[in-house]
Amino acid sequence: MRAAYLYGPGDVRVIDVPDPVIRGSTDAVVRVVRACVCGTDLHPYHSMKPTPHGSSMGHEFVGVVEDTGRDVRTVKKGDLVIAPFVWSDGTCDFCREGLQTSCRHGGYWNAGGGQAEAVRVPFADGTLVPVPAEENSPLIPSLLTLSDVYGTGYHAVRAARVTAETTVTVIGDGAVGLMAVLSATQFGARRIILMGRHKDRTDLGHEFGATDVVAERGEEGIAAVRELTGGDGTHVVVEAVGHMPAYQQAVGIVRPGGVISRVGVPQYKDAAVGFGTLFGPNITLTGGPAPVRAYIDALLPGVLDGSVEPGKVFDRETGLDEIAEAYRAMDTRTALKVLVRP
Structure with missing residues (x-):
């Protein structure tokens, strides 16, 4: 064969x-x-x-x-x-x-x-x-x-315990990110911000339920999401990329007491988890292979x-x-x- x-x-x-x-x-x-x-x-x-x-x-x-x-x-x-x-x-x-x-x-x-x-x-x-x-x-x-990909997007949202009271940011407009948008919609999330810069993909994200799209990356992207959320960030951030800049964005976007759910296969060994990043603001880190x-x-x-x-x-x-x-x-x-x- x-x-x-x-x-x-x-x-x-x-x-x-x-x-x-x-x-x-x-x-x-x-x-x-x-x-x-x-x-x-x-x-x-x-x-x-x-x-x-x-x-x-x-x-x-x-x-x-x-x-x-x-x-x-x-x-x-x-x-x-x-x-x-x-x-x-x-x-x-x-x-x-x-x-x-x-x-x-x-x-x-x-x-x-x-x-x-x-x-x-x-x-x-x-x-x-x-x-x-x-x-x-x-x-x-x-x-x-x-x-x-559908099960992986669903896993990201389920592991983060998304509800109708939850705001969500999804980092990555690939198939898994888009499936996380769809799944967050199914879980009833009241606001879903998709971070992506490919219009054909973000248009599909809107169809799946994204309420906002942020094309900026890095510090500009973090600032844009925080502006949309009154400075607080979102309760849940789905990191669907797997590269360090995406994880750093997630840390910058997540609201105190919130959850970062990683389902992008990490292509890095070290991730910030100390007092100034996850410990101090009581951030939960979850996710993994779905x-x-x-x-x-x-x-x-x-x-x-x-x-x-x-x-x-x-x-x-x-x-x-x-x-x-x-x-x-x-x-x-x-x-x-x-x-x-x-």
């Missing part, structure tokens, strides 16, 4: 690899219907050490079950399924607590990635979610967001009945053979999020 591999900075290739097969009794083999490129994929795209062997790419996909191990019970051949961006057994204490990203036996798709024609899925019962839709359904893009498997059951009905359309974050579609261009488009910000057809 064909699969996307990264060999070094900017070097994405589609190569032939062995077809996935059942190895364990809890495995499933899933034929990928749609995958996508994530903003997180751009981190190794920029910085991965060159390797002659390459690394398989992709952690978001929906597909059709082609085969199952003898102990798989909750999915069967022919089912359309959503695959969260981590695989998990569904039975350990962390999974039962809704923290599948810390599953004692699970892991991330760092081998056999989703940007491929098929994937072997360990712990199929704990990982895959069957959905009542066909593989040619117009709902496929929105269903695909449930594998990562256990999206825990949220799919809650978010799926709105996607199926069409009351929410998170799939609008996909603004380009390409075939697997053209995936290198998809990476370039996202890297240059000429695409928000690219849907990939195997």
Whole structure:
């Protein structure tokens, strides 16, 4: 089969690899219907050490079950399924607590990635979610967001305990940031400030419920948000970027007693948490990798009945053979999020 591999900075290739097969009794083999490129994929795209062997790419996909191990019970051949961006057994204490990203036996798709024609899925019962839709359904893009970005935006807002009394700032107008805007709207936040400078994205942010847009960054951005909020800042700041300047903005914007929720994968080791930044004003720091498997059951009905359309974050579609261009488009910000057809 064909699969996307990264060999070094900017070097994405589609190569032939062995077809996935059942190895364990809890495995499933899933034929990928749609995958996508994530903003997180751009981190190794920029910085991965060159390797002659390459690394398989992709952690978001929906597909059709082609085969199952003898102990798989909750999915069967022919089912359309959503695959969260981590695989998990569904039975350990962390999974039962809704923290599948810390599953004692699970892991991330760092081998056999989703940007491929098929994937072997360990712990199929704990990982895959069957959905009542066909593989040619117009709902496929929105269903695909449930594998990562929608659940991640939802996690950011849920972890920050957003309510109807909460004001929220979202830093980052990528897909996760926009999904945080949508989720804050669903939680009833009374004011949602989106910090972004790409008009096509911030227009979608307005559609998802943003009440204000701030294009400035750094100290100018902090000042703009504080001016909008009477000098106080907002109760919640979602940091959906993962770079130090975004975290510094979050510290400058959050209201005393507020919450910073980080869901952008941090590309830095040191973050200010001392008396003058988080400790003194009683700021809570939360977030982390989203256990999206825990949220799919809650978010799926709105996607199926069409009351929410998170799939609008996909603004380009390409075939697997053209995936290198998809990476370039996202890297240059000429695409928000690219849907990939195997």
